Amino acid sequence: MKITDIEAIAVVWPPPEKHYWTALRPIGRVSELVVRVYTDEGLVGIGEAHGAGMPFPNVYRQNPDGTLRAEGASRVIVDLLKPLLMGEDPLNNERLWAKMFNLCHEIGWAGAGRGRSEILTAIAGVDIALWDIKGKAASLPVYKLLGGQRDTVPCYVTGGYYQDGKTLGDLVQECETYADLGYKAIKLKIGHVGVAEDVERVTAVRQALGPSIDLMLDVNEGYDVPTAIRAARLLEPLNIRWLEEPVHWYDRVEGLGQVARSTSIPIASGENASHRWDARDLINRGGIRVMQFDCTRNCGITEALKVAALCAMQNVRLAPHHDPQIHGHLVAGLPVGEILETFPAADRDPIWAELFSVRPEIKNGEMTLLDRPGWGIELDENTLRTRGVWA
Numbered sequence: 001m002k003i004t005d006i007e008a009i010a011v012v013w014p015p016p017e018k019h020y021w022t023a024l025r026p027i028g029r030v031s032e033l034v035v036r037v038y039t040d041e042g043l044v045g046i047g048e049a050h051g052a053g054m055p056f057p058n059v060y061r062q063n064p065d066g067t068l069r070a071e072g073a074s075r076v077i078v079d080l081l082k083p084l085l086m087g088e089d090p091l092n093n094e095r096l097w098a099k100m101f102n103l104c105h106e107i108g109w110a111g112a113g114r115g116r117s118e119i120l121t122a123i124a125g126v127d128i129a130l131w132d133i134k135g136k137a138a139s140l141p142v143y144k145l146l147g148g149q150r151d152t153v154p155c156y157v158t159g160g161y162y163q164d165g166k167t168l169g170d171l172v173q174e175c176e177t178y179a180d181l182g183y184k185a186i187k188l189k190i191g192h193v194g195v196a197e198d199v200e201r202v203t204a205v206r207q208a209l210g211p212s213i214d215l216m217l218d219v220n221e222g223y224d225v226p227t228a229i230r231a232a233r234l235l236e237p238l239n240i241r242w243l244e245e246p247v248h249w250y251d252r253v254e255g256l257g258q259v260a261r262s263t264s265i266p267i268a269s270g271e272n273a274s275h276r277w278d279a280r281d282l283i284n285r286g287g288i289r290v291m292q293f294d295c296t297r298n299c300g301i302t303e304a305l306k307v308a309a310l311c312a313m314q315n316v317r318l319a320p321h322h323d324p325q326i327h328g329h330l331v332a333g334l335p336v337g338e339i340l341e342t343f344p345a346a347d348r349d350p351i352w353a354e355l356f357s358v359r360p361e362i363k364n365g366e367m368t369l370l371d372r373p374g375w376g377i378e379l380d381e382n383t384l385r386t387r388g389v390w391a
Helices: 073-085 093-104 116-138 168-180 195-209 225-238 254-262 276-284 300-314 324-333 350-354 381-387
Strands: 003-013 030-039 044-049 060-062 068-070 152-159 185-189 214-218 240-244 267-269 340-342 356-358 361-363 366-368 388-390
Touching: 003 073, 003 116, 003 350, 003 381, 030 073, 030 116, 030 350, 044 116, 073 093, 073 116, 093 116, 093 300, 116 300, 152 168, 152 214, 152 324, 168 185, 168 195, 185 195, 195 214, 195 225, 225 240, 225 254, 254 267, 276 300, 300 324, 324 340, 381 388
Parallel strands: 152 185, 152 340, 185 214, 214 240, 240 267
Antiparallel strands: 003 030, 003 388, 030 044, 060 068, 152 366, 361 366
């Protein structure tokens, strides 16, 4: 089997009408990079990517004739990775991954105007598409290729965003709605207001939902180390499942380790880890107990398996960030798989609501993987036509 073509499509949605704030910034436009890898045997692999390699406004640019041209990771795929992979056997994912990753440190690429983050995001989309081909060639879902631990996985809902006019009562009602949908785990955003106010917010939710619902807290790197330690100690009595990314970006390893040693709450991080070496440092020096490596943001499934092996050796659980239609296979296939992140509000996450004509379903807080080859998903061609920009 040979690769005959690679296609990259930046799919972009406008910002939500209601601002969703995390600790430091609002949620802006939502995008997903769709990749399709074609083969001479008729198999087509679907990949997805998002993250730092798709910076706004650089996802696309307007040509002089008014048409749009995709930029960022999309162009890396078409201009750099496609020529590198044409004619290759798509089943040789390890060798192809190494060829792509080598672009990050080969002499001359900095002068080509390609940022390393763009390359890592592009690798993610292509590698994920190669795994789809691998599953389709074997007539197996990817989660069975990875080990097939189970075909259902628990999910949590990410909510509790800060919004203008949102009261404490509104927050409690929102979380009660998630519990009514069958979710047994809810992640709340904190860090946008003072520590005392956030403790009040979390306390109100805990009192309303009782002890049977797990609560996780996501600071989105909003605290310095002393504030993170103070907040963690105040939150400990509320039985928090994990505290996520509690310290600023510049101290996300050593400072994170200080926080981990100062609290009984397990620390989660890794969505911004670029590769296995970042993951290693978070585990060994950052003291994390939950790894959130996002293979759709950086480097793909091939690298995520290396990260999962590190987790297995250090008794760290794997709970990937975002894109449950892909990460569900990791969590279902591997013994270290813990839980999936989901966003049930369509205005917050239109990807889940609009990008697929076929995808897994989530009921009562559990995702059931489809018994279809590869990822099992099918893209909504109407969404691609109306929101997609081709590289």
